[in-house]
Amino acid sequence: MARLKEFNEEDALDKAIEIFWSKGYNGTSAQDLVTHLGLSRSSLYDTFGDKHSLFIKALQRYQKKSYDDIAGLLQKSTNIKETIKEMFAQAILESFEDKITKGCFMVNSTVELAIHDAEIEKVVNDNRLKMEEVFFLAVKRGQELNQISSATDPRLLARFIFNNYSGIRVLARSTGTPKQVFDDVLKVLLSVL
Amino acid sequence: MARLKEFNEEDALDKAIEIFWSKGYNGTSAQDLVTHLGLSRSSLYDTFGDKHSLFIKALQRYQKKSYDDIAGLLQKSTNIKETIKEMFAQAILESFEDKITKGCFMVNSTVELAIHDAEIEKVVNDNRLKMEEVFFLAVKRGQELNQISSATDPRLLARFIFNNYSGIRVLARSTGTPKQVFDDVLKVLLSVL
DNA sequence: TTAATTTCAGAATGAACGTTCCAATTTAAT
DNA sequence: ATTAAATTGGAACGTTCATTCTGAAATTAA
Numbered sequence: 495m496a497r498l499k500e501f502n503e504e505d506a507l508d509k510a511i512e513i514f515w516s517k518g519y520n521g522t523s524a525q526d527l528v529t530h531l532g533l534s535r536s537s538l539y540d541t542f543g544d545k546h547s548l549f550i551k552a553l554q555r556y557q558k559k560s561y562d563d564i565a566g567l568l569q570k571s572t573n574i575k576e577t578i579k580e581m582f583a584q585a586i587l588e589s590f591e592d593k594i595t596k597g598c599f600m601v602n603s604t605v606e607l608a609i610h611d612a613e614i615e616k617v618v619n620d621n622r623l624k625m626e627e628v629f630f631l632a633v634k635r636g637q638e639l640n641q642i643s644s645a646t647d648p649r650l651l652a653r654f655i656f657n658n659y660s661g662i663r664v665l666a667r668s669t670g671t672p673k674q675v676f677d678d679v680l681k682v683l684l685s686v687l
Numbered sequence: 688m689a690r691l692k693e694f695n696e697e698d699a700l701d702k703a704i705e706i707f708w709s710k711g712y713n714g715t716s717a718q719d720l721v722t723h724l725g726l727s728r729s730s731l732y733d734t735f736g737d738k739h740s741l742f743i744k745a746l747q748r749y750q751k752k753s754y755d756d757i758a759g760l761l762q763k764s765t766n767i768k769e770t771i772k773e774m775f776a777q778a779i780l781e782s783f784e785d786k787i788t789k790g791c792f793m794v795n796s797t798v799e800l801a802i803h804d805a806e807i808e809k810v811v812n813d814n815r816l817k818m819e820e821v822f823f824l825a826v827k828r829g830q831e832l833n834q835i836s837s838a839t840d841p842r843l844l845a846r847f848i849f850n851n852y853s854g855i856r857v858l859a860r861s862t863g864t865p866k867q868v869f870d871d872v873l874k875v876l877l878s879v880l
Numbered sequence: 881t882t883a884a885t886t887t888c889a890g891a892a893t894g895a896a897c898g899t900t901c902c903a904a905t906t907t908a909a910t
Numbered sequence: 911a912t913t914a915a916a917t918t919g920g921a922a923c924g925t926t927c928a929t930t931c932t933g934a935a936a937t938t939a940a
Contacts, residue, residue, distance in 0.1 A: 498937065499887070518799055520713035524928050534889050535929080541887095545928065596802050601857055605798045606711055608861040609789050619863040626868075646875060653868050654875035660857045661850035664794055668801040670812040675819075675846050682839060682847035686879055691907065692917070717898050727919050728899080734917095738898065881940100888935070897926065905918070910911100 503541060506531050510542075510552040515599040518606050519549050550613060556599045557621050565628045574636030575687050578655065579680070582662070586676040589666030598663035622656065629655045633687075642687045651687065658683050696734060699724050703735075703745040708792040711799050712742050743806060749792045750814050758821045767829030768880050771848065772873070775855070779869040782859030791856035815849065822848045826880075835880045844880065851876050 513530040514522050524545060528535055542548040564581060571577035589596055600621055607614040629652035636642035642651070662679060665671045706723040707715055717738060721728055735741040757774060764770035782789055793814055800807040822845035829835035835844070855872060858864045 500936095517803070518711075518713065520711060521799070521803075523926080525926085534887085536888060536890085536931085539929065597798065602798050604857055605790065605795050605860050606714070610710070610714075615861055615863060618861050622858075622861070622864065622868075646878065650871040650875050653871045657854035657858065657872045658850055659854075661852075661854035664797055664853045664857060665815075665850065667798050668808055668811050668815070670808055671815065675815075678843040678846045679850045682843050682879060685839065686875060693906095716896075718896085727917085729901085729918065729920085732899065883940080884938090886935105886937080889933100891930105891932080893928100893930070895927080895929100898924100900921105900923070902921080903919100905916100907916080908914095910913075 499537075499541075501531075501533050501537070504555075506533060506541070507552055507555050510548055511556050511599060512595055514549055514552055515556070515602065516594040516596075518602060519545075520606065550617070553599065553603055553614070553617055557617060560598075560600070561621065561624055561628070564625070568628055568632040571632070573641055574632050574639065575641045575684065578632070578687065579684055582659070582680045582683070585659070585662060585666070586673065586680065589662075589676075590673060596669075597667040598660070601660050601663040602667070625656050625659075626652050629653075636687070646686070654686070655683070692730075692734075694724075694726050694730070697748075699726060699734070700745055700748050703741055704749050704792060705788055707742055707745050708749070708795065709787040709789075711795060712738075713799065743810070746792065746796055746807070746810055750810060753791075753793070754814065754817055754821070757818070761821055761825040764825070766834055767825050767832065768834045768877065771825070771880065772877055775852070775873045775876070778852070778855060778859075779866065779873065782855075782869075783866060789862075790860040791853070794853050794856040795860070818849050818852075819845050822846075829880070839879070847879070848876070 509531045510527065513526055517526065522545075524535065524538075527538060527545070527548070531538060533541075538548075542551060567577055567581060568574065585598075600618065603614055604618045608618050609615070626649075630648055633642055633648040633651045633655070637644045637648060658679065662676055665676060665679075702724045703720065706719055710719065715738075717728065717731075720731060720738070720741070724731060726734075731741075735744060760770055760774060761767065778791075793811065796807055797811045801811050802808070819842075823841050826835055826841040826844045826848070830837045830841060851872065855869055858869060858872075
């Protein structure tokens, strides 16, 4: 009965992830969104509601994508320690690619918004719990397979891995950090497993 | 010959650190600064120039204070590993205090601004290098004193410690993170030293 | 072809933004 | 006392902000 949308909603959300990831919530203006998403103000507001709603949707989509990515890799892995190494190596490499997105959108949002925005805090905490769980199960399996040292409780190792993941995502937000720094951190991290 | 300032410039800077630390650069308005610093717009702008200049001054002051704090502790320490443990334990405890400042102002600024602001990036990189150096010297001494395992190059351990420090500062920006999570990370970290 | 419905581009909105200005006030040396 | 310089509170500035509105264009079932 009515005119069709000229854009794909998921593609637009991916664009929103990009620009929020790059500039943060407060650093991204409505005009930035219009420009980067390539749609008009009216379409933007009709489709996604206000800026805050759009941000939440973008962050939730990012959470699901990055979680599924990591969970997928670890679940199908036959060499857990090697997979963890590749995961980190990948995150490190990505931070040296020439994209506007550096670091991690979830880490950025945690730092910028979690203490002031209950809705964001919930997404952030859910993410931490899910990531911890997927690392926990992976480490536990790695220990059973004798690929990871059983000297330390897998719960602790899971939290430790997540912490180092956050750490390198912070380092990645500064262009000046040499790759060797990341590699050194990863090397020590792996020596614990 | 002229009227005297009614406020202390360093106290005002400390207040600026607080509010920028809590709300970020883009999240802090000129009105926020006026309210939190307790001085008028004219005094604020006459004394510190514009918002960006004030932010840089605040961040540099924070850098010096936090660096001096950590460097002081490590340099006078007779038990390096124990001092590192106390340092982290202190950072963890502070994140559970009822203050508006959570996490680390330097980490926050890295995440929010480093890729878009060359001046901030310089402060951030200088800080990383200085922190790495102070950790490096401490670890080296700790190894010489047989307080820290010599299995790993002190440079790598320094970078690793800094990375975990950043990580827990991110975790600290989310009120929902249970203390046990921090404690577990610290436990694994110490097991490497 | 018509009618119903939605999207679209861009103008318009009022509020909030960072910054500047101004007149009054305070100080201390003359 | 007068003068010169600096600080002060608060009004005022133009700009940008997020959001809403308007009216034309587009679509498709009837």
